[in-house]
Amino acid sequence: MTALDQVLSRIDADLDNSLERLFAFLRIPSISTDPAHAGDCRAAAAHLAADLRSLGIEATLSETAGHPVVLGHSGGGDKGRVLFYGHYDVQPVDPLDLWATPPFEPRIATLPDGRKAIVARGACDDKGQVMTFVEACRAYVAVTGKLPLPITLLIEGEEECGSKSLPAWIEANRGSLAANLALVCDTGMWDPKTPAITTALRGLLYEEVEITAADRDLHSGLFGGPARNPIRVLTKILGGLHDDDGRITIPGFYDGITDPPAEVLAGWRSLDLTPENFLKPVGLSEPAGERGRALIEQLFSRPACDINGIWGGYTGAGSKTVIPSKAFAKVSFRLVAGQDPDTIRQAFRAYVRAKLPTDCSARFEDHTGAPAVAVPWDLPQLAAARTALTAEWGRDALLVGSGASIPIVADFKRLIGMDTLLIGFGLDDDRIHSPNEKYDLVSFHRGIRSWARILHALAE
Amino acid sequence: MTALDQVLSRIDADLDNSLERLFAFLRIPSISTDPAHAGDCRAAAAHLAADLRSLGIEATLSETAGHPVVLGHSGGGDKGRVLFYGHYDVQPVDPLDLWATPPFEPRIATLPDGRKAIVARGACDDKGQVMTFVEACRAYVAVTGKLPLPITLLIEGEEECGSKSLPAWIEANRGSLAANLALVCDTGMWDPKTPAITTALRGLLYEEVEITAADRDLHSGLFGGPARNPIRVLTKILGGLHDDDGRITIPGFYDGITDPPAEVLAGWRSLDLTPENFLKPVGLSEPAGERGRALIEQLFSRPACDINGIWGGYTGAGSKTVIPSKAFAKVSFRLVAGQDPDTIRQAFRAYVRAKLPTDCSARFEDHTGAPAVAVPWDLPQLAAARTALTAEWGRDALLVGSGASIPIVADFKRLIGMDTLLIGFGLDDDRIHSPNEKYDLVSFHRGIRSWARILHALAE
Numbered sequence: 028m029t030a031l032d033q034v035l036s037r038i039d040a041d042l043d044n045s046l047e048r049l050f051a052f053l054r055i056p057s058i059s060t061d062p063a064h065a066g067d068c069r070a071a072a073a074h075l076a077a078d079l080r081s082l083g084i085e086a087t088l089s090e091t092a093g094h095p096v097v098l099g100h101s102g103g104g105d106k107g108r109v110l111f112y113g114h115y116d117v118q119p120v121d122p123l124d125l126w127a128t129p130p131f132e133p134r135i136a137t138l139p140d141g142r143k144a145i146v147a148r149g150a151c152d153d154k155g156q157v158m159t160f161v162e163a164c165r166a167y168v169a170v171t172g173k174l175p176l177p178i179t180l181l182i183e184g185e186e187e188c189g190s191k192s193l194p195a196w197i198e199a200n201r202g203s204l205a206a207n208l209a210l211v212c213d214t215g216m217w218d219p220k221t222p223a224i225t226t227a228l229r230g231l232l233y234e235e236v237e238i239t240a241a242d243r244d245l246h247s248g249l250f251g252g253p254a255r256n257p258i259r260v261l262t263k264i265l266g267g268l269h270d271d272d273g274r275i276t277i278p279g280f281y282d283g284i285t286d287p288p289a290e291v292l293a294g295w296r297s298l299d300l301t302p303e304n305f306l307k308p309v310g311l312s313e314p315a316g317e318r319g320r321a322l323i324e325q326l327f328s329r330p331a332c333d334i335n336g337i338w339g340g341y342t343g344a345g346s347k348t349v350i351p352s353k354a355f356a357k358v359s360f361r362l363v364a365g366q367d368p369d370t371i372r373q374a375f376r377a378y379v380r381a382k383l384p385t386d387c388s389a390r391f392e393d394h395t396g397a398p399a400v401a402v403p404w405d406l407p408q409l410a411a412a413r414t415a416l417t418a419e420w421g422r423d424a425l426l427v428g429s430g431a432s433i434p435i436v437a438d439f440k441r442l443i444g445m446d447t448l449l450i451g452f453g454l455d456d457d458r459i460h461s462p463n464e465k466y467d468l469v470s471f472h473r474g475i476r477s478w479a480r481i482l483h484a485l486a487e
Numbered sequence: 488m489t490a491l492d493q494v495l496s497r498i499d500a501d502l503d504n505s506l507e508r509l510f511a512f513l514r515i516p517s518i519s520t521d522p523a524h525a526g527d528c529r530a531a532a533a534h535l536a537a538d539l540r541s542l543g544i545e546a547t548l549s550e551t552a553g554h555p556v557v558l559g560h561s562g563g564g565d566k567g568r569v570l571f572y573g574h575y576d577v578q579p580v581d582p583l584d585l586w587a588t589p590p591f592e593p594r595i596a597t598l599p600d601g602r603k604a605i606v607a608r609g610a611c612d613d614k615g616q617v618m619t620f621v622e623a624c625r626a627y628v629a630v631t632g633k634l635p636l637p638i639t640l641l642i643e644g645e646e647e648c649g650s651k652s653l654p655a656w657i658e659a660n661r662g663s664l665a666a667n668l669a670l671v672c673d674t675g676m677w678d679p680k681t682p683a684i685t686t687a688l689r690g691l692l693y694e695e696v697e698i699t700a701a702d703r704d705l706h707s708g709l710f711g712g713p714a715r716n717p718i719r720v721l722t723k724i725l726g727g728l729h730d731d732d733g734r735i736t737i738p739g740f741y742d743g744i745t746d747p748p749a750e751v752l753a754g755w756r757s758l759d760l761t762p763e764n765f766l767k768p769v770g771l772s773e774p775a776g777e778r779g780r781a782l783i784e785q786l787f788s789r790p791a792c793d794i795n796g797i798w799g800g801y802t803g804a805g806s807k808t809v810i811p812s813k814a815f816a817k818v819s820f821r822l823v824a825g826q827d828p829d830t831i832r833q834a835f836r837a838y839v840r841a842k843l844p845t846d847c848s849a850r851f852e853d854h855t856g857a858p859a860v861a862v863p864w865d866l867p868q869l870a871a872a873r874t875a876l877t878a879e880w881g882r883d884a885l886l887v888g889s890g891a892s893i894p895i896v897a898d899f900k901r902l903i904g905m906d907t908l909l910i911g912f913g914l915d916d917d918r919i920h921s922p923n924e925k926y927d928l929v930s931f932h933r934g935i936r937s938w939a940r941i942l943h944a945l946a947e
Contacts, residue, residue, distance in 0.1 A: 229708065229711075231708070231808070233806045233808070235806075240770075240771065241769040241770045241771050242769060242770030243769055243770070245769060246891065247791075247793045247795060247819060247821070248689065248691070248821065248889070248890045248891025248892055249786075249889075249890050249891055250769075250786075250890065251689075251786075251791040251793050251819075251821045251890055252774075252775075252776035252777075252785035252786055252789060252790075252791035252821065252890065253762075253765070253766065253774040253775055253776050253782045253785045253786055254766070254769070254771060254775060255771055255773075255775040256775070256793050256794060258725075258793075258794040258795075258796075258797050258816075259725070259726075259728075259729065259793070259794050261722070261797075262721070262722040262725040262726035262794065262797070263726040263729075264726070265718075265719070265722040265726065266719075266722035266723040266724070266725065266726025266727065267726060268719070269719065269723075302713075305713070306713065306714070306846075309701040309702060309703055309705060309710075309714070310700075310701045310702030310703070310846075311700065311701050311714060311715055311846045312845065312846055313715075313845045313846055314712075314713040315712075315713055315714060315715040315716070315844070315845075315846070316712035316713050317712075322713045325712035325713045326709075326710075326711075326712055326713055329712060330712075331707075331711040331712035332711075333707045333711050333716050333719070333808075333810055334716060334718040334719050334722065334800065335707060335718075335800050335801055335806070335807060335808060335809050335810070335811075336718075336799065336800035336801040336802045336807070336809070336811075337718050337721075337722070337797055337798065337799050337800060337802075337814065338797065338798045338799075338802040339794075339796065339797050339798075340794065340795050340796035340797060340817070341795055341796040341817060342796045342797075342798040342815070342817075345854060346693045346695075346795070346817065346819070346854035346855060347795060347796070347817075348691070348693070348793075348795060348819060348891075349795050349796070350793055350795070351795075351796075354797065355802070356718075357800070357801060357802075357806065357807075359707060359711075359806070359808060361707070361708065361711045361712065384775070385772065385773040385775075386766075386770075386771045386772055386773055386775070394805060394806035395806060429708075430708045430709050430710065430711055430712065431706065431708025431709055431808075432708060
């Protein structure tokens with residue numbers, strides 16, 4: 028029996044205890060956005076740090092401007108160190124009356140199709156996922172007396188309220204965070220049987236634009252015709268952001284973008300992410316992105332522009348014949364590797380300004396900007412982790428993209444120069460952020476086993 | 488001394504009494520939009536009806552679904568009957584603390600430039616203007632024992648809250664309203680020395696459009712690209728409503744429109760309604776309407792389209808990465824003679840529907856529609872009234888258009904077949920609808936004299 032086999036056996040045998048430890052963690056209502064729960068957040072952090080110390084990991088609470096970070100360091104060794112990231116905070120629980128049982132009283136439920144699941148706020152996001160990694164470490168320590176490779180853990184407490192304190196904290200603590208690779212457990216499987224590694228995350232640039240024409244609101248009867256209407260100007264400019272092929276018309280917007288390897292693209296296209304599966308459930312039928320790109324490319328590897336909000340003039344009931352002084356919009360861009368947020372921001376602003384007619388001015392507000400992140404397709408640890416996941420689940424682990432942004436991953440790359448593997452065991456029906464959040468018992472159990480295999484593979 | 492001269496002398500001699508009667512009318516707080524003032528509205532109507540009866544006019548309160556109409560009929564005679572329209576209701580007075588003196592305690596104030604003015608809510612709009620006509624009638628009766636021609640008066644009480652009950656009331660009472668010509672005193676002078684007759688009023692068509700894409704709000708990270716964004720669809724459609732020459736692109740929109748006579752156009756172009764005078768005070772410099780049309784044409788005789796309101800998605804502070812399910816806009820058209828509101832409405836809806844991409848639907852709400860009104864340039868009474876005004880003010884009376892709509896005038900034409908002369912003595916600085924509303928003493932005095940001259944001319 029190899030050491031890995033012994034570790035996996037130990038995990039199987041200890042599952043009830045692993046669950047009990049997860050339940051203890053879940054019972055702490057660490058809702059980070061609610062100041063009334065600040066004490067609970069600190070308690071959850073302390074609970075986790077104590078648990079890590081029981082594994083021989085030197086773990087402390089590191090203060091931030093907000094809730095503390097749990098920072099853990101295992102002993103050295105000559106293997107490449109990995110940094111594991113997760114978060115101990117959870118989402119609020121309202122509406123409370125939609126929960127079948129109290130959100131901080133975890134239990135095992137049997138789903139209608141027979142699956143067993145852990146039900147509680149944080150069961151999946153992210154306490155359950157964090158504990159898959161911690162329990163894998165525990166099994167290693169129990170069986171071999173030590174971890175298979177040096178590990179740093181960074182478990183933050185503000186992910187659910189924007190991770191506001193984290194970038195400054197990382198900047199201040201980059202020396203303690205040095206590692207060869209980051210591992211994040213906050214994503215999902217492709218489906219209940221197919222594991223996945225998220226290798227590409229789109230970046231985000233979010234701008235607010237305000238167009239001003241006259242210096243006051245005007246009556247459209249007395250002024251309509253000769254008076255410049257800022258809503259008309261705004262619709263003309265924003266209505267021109269896409270051409271008839273769905274491509275964004277800002278000069279230089281697509282510069283620097285490359286396609287994923289043909290093998291990866293072919294893999295994506297063979298997946299069941301079809302309009303029927305992805306769009307029909309929300310009442311749509313046809314991909315609205317760039318013509319000639321498969322839906323999954325539009326989502327994983329192509330940039331996009333959305334108007335997230337627009338307002339101006341009279342928006343109440345009935346009619347008001349006003350020509351407003353100002354009109355506003357919130358416009359965001361999902362970026363892919365090769366696109367720099369600052370460059371795109373300047374290009375967007377220049378595009379708007381170039382289209383302003385006489386008597387109009389534009390003011391911009393920068394809401395956020397984060398570059399896309401892409402794991403190099405030829406990263407050796409990517410192949411190792413993929414093989415390990417495939418061995419555990421009996422199915423090829425998929426390399427997928429994500430339309431959404433996870434800013435921490437960009438920070439790891441930018442500030443520490445580390446690549447990140449995003450591996451998680453959540454499922455689409457986990458109801459994270461909603462009442463009756465759950466985490467499949469299989470996700471938890473095989474998640475622990477998956478990490479044991481991945482740590483083993485990375486230590487080779 | 489002619490009869491007219493005697494009437495004019497009587498007006499001059501009786502001015503203090505005329506003012507006292509106006510003040511009594513102004514003291515009644517007939518705010519039509521506020522249910523708490525319903526009794527005051529009725530009191531104002533009763534007060535006016537009693538005053539008309541003192542002139543030998545058979546005046547009654549005629550009930551409507553809202554506040555009563557004051558309907559007065561003078562005796563017959565073989566001259567062509569005229570119908571005078573005004574309103575006894577006034578705007579609300581808030582913010583009350585911006586009034587220098589209580590709004591319903593009328594007084595004579597001296598303006599910084601020495602002009603004397605009546606200050607009170609309704610001083611101009613429309614009690615002061617109505618009383619110019621009533622006092623002219625009173626002087627005729629006092630001097631000659633009768634009115635110079637048969638007169639019907641229709642003084643309504645809901646003009647400031649949309650005249651909702653009036654169209655149905657007119658339809659039901661059209662038999663009592665038969666006349667050769669309507670006179671309306673609710674408009675202004677060109678400037679303090681130059682009288683004007685408004686001969687063209689633009690019509691109004693007001694539509695609300697709602698675009699729906701997905702059946703719920705979506706996350707722009709998870710869906711951005713493949714998911715149809717209704718704000719993007721809306722901006723594309725509305726942004727295309729005007730071409731680069733400022734012309735409206737809806738097929739058939741300009742069908743049936745003719746230009747005013749060259750002489751009228753030349754007159755307009757010689758006026759001082761310049762970008763410097765008209766646009767600069769509101770922070771604009773260049774007419775934004777159809778290229779090649781003078782500002783005054785864009786305002787008086789050309790149709791226009793404005794987006795009066797737009798909204799959709801997230802409009803609060805900060806950022807939210809949402810692709811909303813719906814987007815909305817309020818779009819209105821100022822119409823000119825030759826354009827039918829229903830035809831334009833259908834053309835607008837067809838235009839929007841034709842541009843909808845897959846997976847989008849549009850819903851429309853019809854807020855209002857009123858055709859434009861134009862007095863025939865060769866109407867004999869127009870020439871007569873113009874000569875009378877010119878005689879009183881010592882300056883050529885201008886024939887002007889108005890960008891705004893006055894629905895009653897369209898109703899008079901549509902339901903009774905009457906043309907309307909809009910003659911009023913308001914000034915741009917009268918602050919109607921605002922605190923410290925005023926009416927120049929000269930407007931009131933010479934307004935009365937103007938009506939005496941006009942009635943004399945129409946009776947010739």
